[in-house]
Amino acid sequence: MGEKVRVGLIYGGKSGEHDVSLSTAFAVLGEFDYTKYAIKPFYITKEGKWRSGSELSAPPQSKDELRFTGSGGTLSDSSAAVAPLFTGLDGASGEIDVLFPLLHGTFGEDGTMQGLFEVANLPYVGAGVLASAVGMDKVFMKKMFAQEGLPQCVFRHFNRTQWDKDPSFFIMEIEIALGYPCFIKPANLGSSVGISKARNRDELIAAVDYAFRFDRKVIVEEFVDAREIEVSVLGNDEPKASVPGEISASNEFYDYKAKYIDGKSTMHIPANIPDTAAEAIREMAVRAFQAIDGSGLSRVDFFLRKQDGQIFINEVNTMPGFTPFSMYPLMWKETGLSYRELLDALIDLAFARHAEKQRIDYGGGVTI
Template sequence: MGSKVRVGLVYGGKSGEHEVSLQTAYAVMGEFDYSKYEIKPFYITKQGEWKTGAVLHNRPSSVEDLRNTTDEAEENGFALAPLFQGLNRSSKTTGDEPRIDVIFPLLHGTFGEDGTIQGLFEMANIPYVGAGVLASAVGMDKILMKKVFAQEGLPQCVFRYFNRTQWERDASFFIMECEVSLGYPCFIKPANLGSSVGVSKAKNREELINAINYAFRFDRKVIVEEFVDAREIEVSVLGNDDAKASLPGEIAPSNEFYDYKAKYIDGKSTMQIPAHLSPELTESVREMAVRAFQSIDGSGLSRVDFFLRKSDNQLFINEVNTLPGFTPISMYPLMWKETGIPYKELLDTLISLALSRHAEKQRIDFTGEASQS
């Protein structure tokens, strides 16, 4: 590795959260210490084409420029070449350009935080920031995530789930099950999507049916959850096997619930960091956040979201987001800032964790040979 760490920043992607990814990448680029790092951009178009370009020594002037930091000549197969250089004994890629030292994926949603691209990095044997294949996949699939949480003994809201085939075969059964088990209002979500895309609140049967059909636009599985009159509490987690939790924060949504518009567009949702909680509740939610992170075999970073029921202060875990946003109004970096880790130090730590985790994995014998000599 040279005097500077060369970071491959991957952003864009095929998911519905393409624009969110660009916002996150733009924010991250503005916070890197360019005396320590060189940034190599990898832009994935909405059609799934990979493009790369010259190393960046400062942030582009606008979010839109992120689409144009790449060279048309350096796309698709060529763009992937630097990633797979780790499988080569050579320290060079093409020409005199050294290979990438670590990948920082900033791809939200499908094909970004669901384990698929993490599998690509694993095959390329290259260090990368954030959760591995398993944790990413479980963290993305709300149904599997909730099953893991149940095994861990973490308290959750009541939920039901089904896939498109089951719904089309017997919609009336699932409507009845939701009405009896959950009642109204209730929340309907695609099982595999983030940033509250495709999420709806239903107050009656007609809205329930419309919301389910809407959620099926984004995934083949749908989850329906009971409504809890609760405060929305979030905690940032940082680390690998020795993860730690930030001070908790609280979201007061600008809309009826914390949907895509409230998160990324209107900027009117209010945040309280740290959240106004008793010392006992603060300790409980931080401890529970680390347990949730470890239950899915998390690494690097995650944001863990909770509901705190207003009637009795009962905590319910909602979900783990293994690739939380880094936009200027994102909770993850703001909570760490309040805890004592500023943005630049946070990026340094994430890079260090990625390199450390990669080095630890190199100790694993994948040959399967039984010799102990």
């Protein structure tokens, strides 16, 4: 490894959260210590094409530079851009020491990209294949939570084929088990894309049709009159949880606009909740992180029911945003870890996990 750690920063992606990824990348690039790291940017277009930029010695001045549409970087599509990822890392010819994926949603946060890194035997920041896939699929995530004994809201799920075959069955089941209002979500998407709140049957049907635009599987969750509490988790086999934070959404619920556009949602860090509730939420966050075999980082979201203080786990986000409005780095800042220190920790954790995996005998010692 050279004097500087060579970081391959991957962002964009063939996902509905493409623009969120660009915002995250722009924020992260503004905080890196360029005396310690050499940053090689890799941009994935909305069509799935890879573009590699020139090595950065200073943060970009605008998000437009990250697309390499001007003179700020060299354009190299597809295989030519991906090739440096597979250059030998042990010798001087290696261009990348560690990969830092800042990809949200499908084809980036769902285990597909992590599988590419694993096959290439590259150190990378964040969750592995299993945790990424489970963390992306809300149905399997909730099944893992149930196995762990974590309390959660009532939900139902179905795929497009099942819904088209007998929508009346699922409508009846939802109305009996969940009632109105309820929330309808694509099972495999983040950043609140495709989410709707239904107050009656007509709105439910419209919301399901809308959610199917973004995924073949839909999940419907009961409405809980609750405060939204979040916790940041950092680590590998011995993860730690930050102080909890609370979101007061600018819209009716914490949707895409409230998260990334208007900047009007209020964040309270630390959350103004009883110490016993805060400790219980932090403990549950670590359990959820371990239940999906998490590594690196995750943000774990909870509901704190207003009526009686009951805690329900909502979901784990294995690649939370790092935008100026994002809770993950802000909660660690309040806990005592700065943005720059957080980036250092994530890269250290990536190297540690990679070193641990090199101890595995994948051949099983079998000779034929």
